[in-house]
Amino acid sequence: MIEVTVRVPAKVNLQLAVGPLRDDGFHDLVNVFHAVSLFDELTASEPAASAETLTVRVEGESAGSVPTGEDNLASKAARALAARAGASRGADLLIRKAIPVAGGMAGGSADAAAALVACNELWGLGLPLENLMEIGADIGSDVPFALLGGTAVGRGKGELLTPVETGGTFHWVFALADGGLSTPKVYGECDRLREAAGEEAAWPIASEPLMAALHEGDAKALGLALVNDLQPAALALRPSLGRTLDAGRDAGALGAIVSGSGPTCAFLAGSGTHAAEVALALTGAGVCRSVVTASGPVPGAVVAG
Ligand code: ATP
Structure with a gap:
């Protein structure tokens, strides 16, 4: 595989119930996530430089305000995936943003989810969705939902998901x-x-x-x-x-x-x-x-x- 492109949706919270502040600084939440047809696209390709380098380029909606170094959530996710697989692997990641940056639609988490799916495929790791969701939860509490999609109730910090059947669009x-x-x-x-x-x-x-x-x-x-x-x-x-x-x-x-x-x-x-x-x-x-x-x-x- 030379390059893999993944499409990932934004989310809107249908219910966001914020409970008491926990000792770890997070709040216990009930977060009803709903994935909508506003998509970022991420392409992961074999690195042009050395086999272990990870690079990020960002195009599109507010691209200038998205970090392209190690702070980029897609880059973090790709490195966490490589570490979990015990492999030192690299990739060139190109993110085409349509999800607003810092807009409350979890665009950064979406890109992290896209990087997990794309690099899993590019590197031929074959990890199942549930493993990608575990790795994603360490990157950010909205990442598991960006992998799952649909509509789901998130508990804890939002990462403990129960899918919800919906009766229509x-x-x-x-x-x-x-x-x-x-x-x-x-x-x-x-x-x-x-x-x-x-x-x-x-x-x-x-x-x-x-x-x-x-x-x-x-x-x-x-x-x-x-x-x-x-x-x-x-x-x-x-x-x-x-x-x-x-x-x-x-x-x-x-x-x-x-x-x-x-x-x-x-x-x-x-x-x-x-x-x-x-x-x-x-x-x-x-x-x-x-x-x-x-x-x-x-x-x-x-x-x-
Ligand atoms: P949430 O809805 O999950 O609270 P948000 O939609 O408000 O998040 P994001 O777009 O996810 O916010 O980005 C928040 C910050 O994360 C940005 O200001 C940016 O500096 C940083 N960031 C890191 N990686 C990315 C990425 N791939 N896309 C967007 N922002 C990123």
């Missing part, structure tokens, strides 16, 4: 913002707001109305059940997102929510046509940098045909 509109929001800062702001309000974080549990809406493929009920405990913190750090959410609601979206730690905002529509209408209205309202439509659920990282 859901149509989404995403408002991409200028610049990103740092995930650790948003969690920190969430803790700060809770402390200031004297609020104890409740133990996170999966929302029953949300699970029922997913099983039934009921977009209207799903729109009402979307919930993100990080939203007040994201809005406190980026108040302009309030106008973006309002514009989507005014355009008739069935649900409007900050995606993960933001600043991307996600809007649920009733059909592909409805999504196009909401997208047009959001573009016209001038409340975001750009607008994309997508549908979900879609599979996780797969070798492109």
Whole structure:
């Protein structure tokens, strides 16, 4: 094998319930992940330099703000895979980004998942998905879901996954913002707001109305059940997102929510046509940098045909 290309989806959190802060500095979460048809593409090729070198190039959406050294999550994942396989192997990785960077759609984790799948194939390692998911969990808590795809409930830090059957396809509109929001800062702001309000974080549990809406493929009920405990913190750090959410609601979206730690905002529509209408209205309202439509659920990282 000389080169392998993998396509990997972004995620939106349908429910993000943030529980108490743990001793290790993470929060216990219930994180209902949903993979949507907004994809990064990663090509892993045999290294042009020495057999053990790992290089990264990034093209596309906000490529300039993505590190290309050892900090790149795809590079980290490839090195972790080589270490696990006891092999010192190299690759040239080319990432074509469409998922917004630091946008709350887990683009970096998606690229890590893509690197695991691509290098597993390029190096002929033949590791099963569950091993890739274990390696991925050490890179970041959203990586196992980017490998699995579909819709799933994540517990713990988000890495303990239970797949959820959905009764249909859901149509989404995403408002991409200028610049990103740092995930650790948003969690920190969430803790700060809770402390200031004297609020104890409740133990996170999966929302029953949300699970029922997913099983039934009921977009209207799903729109009402979307919930993100990080939203007040994201809005406190980026108040302009309030106008973006309002514009989507005014355009008739069935649900409007900050995606993960933001600043991307996600809007649920009733059909592909409805999504196009909401997208047009959001573009016209001038409340975001750009607008994309997508549908979900879609599979996780797969070798492109
Ligand atoms: P999440 O939704 O998982 O909290 P996010 O979507 O907000 O994450 P990412 O796009 O995953 O954020 O990136 C967060 C940071 O990780 C970026 O600011 C960037 O510096 C770094 N990073 C490392 N590797 C990558 C990569 N391959 N793609 C994007 N960002 C990367």
